[in-house]
Amino acid sequence: MASAENGDSPSFNRCCVAQTSGFGIHFLQNWVRAPEFIPEIRGFGGRRTLDTEFSGRSTPSPGLYSSSPGIFVRLRGRPESGTRHVRLAFISDLHFDHNPGLLPVLEERLRNVPVDALILGGDLFSGFSRLATTLRRLLEIVPRVLFLPGNHDLWVTDSNGLIDSRQLYESVLPRVVTTAGAEYLGLAPAWFDSVAIVGVTGWYEDFPGGQTTTPDATCCVWPDFASPREVLQWQLELLEAQLEAASARADRIFVITHTASFVKLLAPSVHEDILPYVGSDRLGELIYKYPKVVYAVSGHVHARFLFSVLPRALPWELSPFGYPNELGKDPKETMLVSLRIIEL
Template sequence: RVFVVSDLHTDYPENMEWVRRLAVRAGPPGAGEGFDALVVAGDVAETRDNFARTMEALRARFDAVFYVPGNHDLWLRREGGRYVDSMEKLTALLDACSELGVDTGPRTIGDLGIIPLFSWYHKSFDKEKDVNSVRVPSLEMACKDFHACQWPLDLGSDDEALALYFDKLNDKNNDAIEEVKKKSKQILTFSHFVPRQELCPEKRMLYYPNLPKVIGSDYLERRLRAIHDNAKDGAACHVFGHTHFCWDSVVDGIRYVQAPLAYPRERKRRINGGQGWLPFCVYRDGFNPEIYPAIWSDYYNKNRREPENTQLAPWVAKYFSKYYGPPVFAKQTESS
């Protein structure tokens, strides 16, 4: 069996507790029937110490644990100057993984190939019309990565430089990926960031309508499509994380799944974080045909996407009028 989860955020004690309970519940590796693997699609913890504690607990429960780094994993603000920049922390996390026996490269288990893909977001990933009826806080204000991560100078300024840098990190696995493709009947690729914009709700539905500018990568979609290029029907799956929206939908022959634990406050509101059904069992001697309950992908499996429509959803309009006053172009919005 292969289970998937993302966005564990175990700096929250409730989330660390969830991991510990999960680790205890099913006994040590090999205690269950067959082989159980867990795919962790990034954002484990903000500090290296919590990261290592989390992965150690998971490794004590699962026969294999796979991981790719998320943005929170590369934050430096609580590391006390331990790393010069986020690249040095990235190396430290990958070293911790090899010490703990956590896989960060491609590997075949039974008939299934599991391939982690490094990625980072770029603004130009967002191709949809902006919401301009309200004043949306800047990306630098809304997204802590701009302060909590530090990058080498040549990577910090250009929009696509980081996305390209992270994408290129996958090149070192090209031979291993080819091997895995030869040996496997099905393939599961996974990343922290989002590969396609339609895997995120439209801007008018979002409390932060500029969210699509800090979530995804076109390079990632290109790379995962190349890996799944001649997959048979139902044999290709990509797992992602980051936006904390549960997701399960098939786009052009590839199944896309997000199964985030998310923040405790999100689980309480029951809108995006999963809980009872996590980690989600995506594979049991073949991909699980059951599409799992996810509010937004259920919505888009039934309703067409209308990115041209920028009229705020009622809950977003209410949120903006509470925190930012009435919409700037309220009249046009009402009459349209």
């Protein structure tokens, strides 16, 4: 995605308006939202700069920013003195088994965007048989790859009924991921000096429309849990334990959940029958309790959003790739937008 350089890192809680070519661009939490008809921004590559001055006033309500009507541009300022600046690439819902030929597109993009690590936010495959090979290929390009399972990754379709979804989460997938040389998110934090990456798959309050014939209901097997809410409670306990451990040592915490963490913010965009299935506000309530959390991301919902969760103005982002043609007809253009570069 495009990046913008600015001389000084702007105030974290400031929303600014600047002018370029007579049109407005809006700054939110180190992001710029610009109308698509600004050619100077539309044509940017990953290392270009936006030559403009930012000024404005603070606002108590930045509101909802969705990438569909415009383009988001990352502002990269200088890190605070004495802290390590960590540059992360994030994407979710790649669904490689539905997107043949997508892995080379991701690899090409990563070669052009130097990062400290790639964070994969779940739903790479509906199963795990090809996961290790994919992670090894990505590790040839980026120094570290962090994998968090999504609901599709916990389907038991590759196990012939020999293992259940909890065994996949707690033992099988961690072994597959670490054997490939990558790092597993879901059980313990990953560390970049004083920056902690904390993650769980999360879960949801109910099936869509209360149905029990959805793919998750039939392809995920939970012998220890009688309902989605019980799976969610287990995940909340895992997340709380990680947040406690990270808070004791970290200066900054980055949190990832596969299912959505702040569901109420999605209500205007998601049908009420589907809303209980996208995630749970209980995840967000837990995350928000920890003041060292500086950024949160999720997947599962195949739409791009960037929210500022008030009153602390915590950035919460969803940036999936999705199914073929779902978020764009050209995979390279979709990857350009969906692979997010986040600097902490």
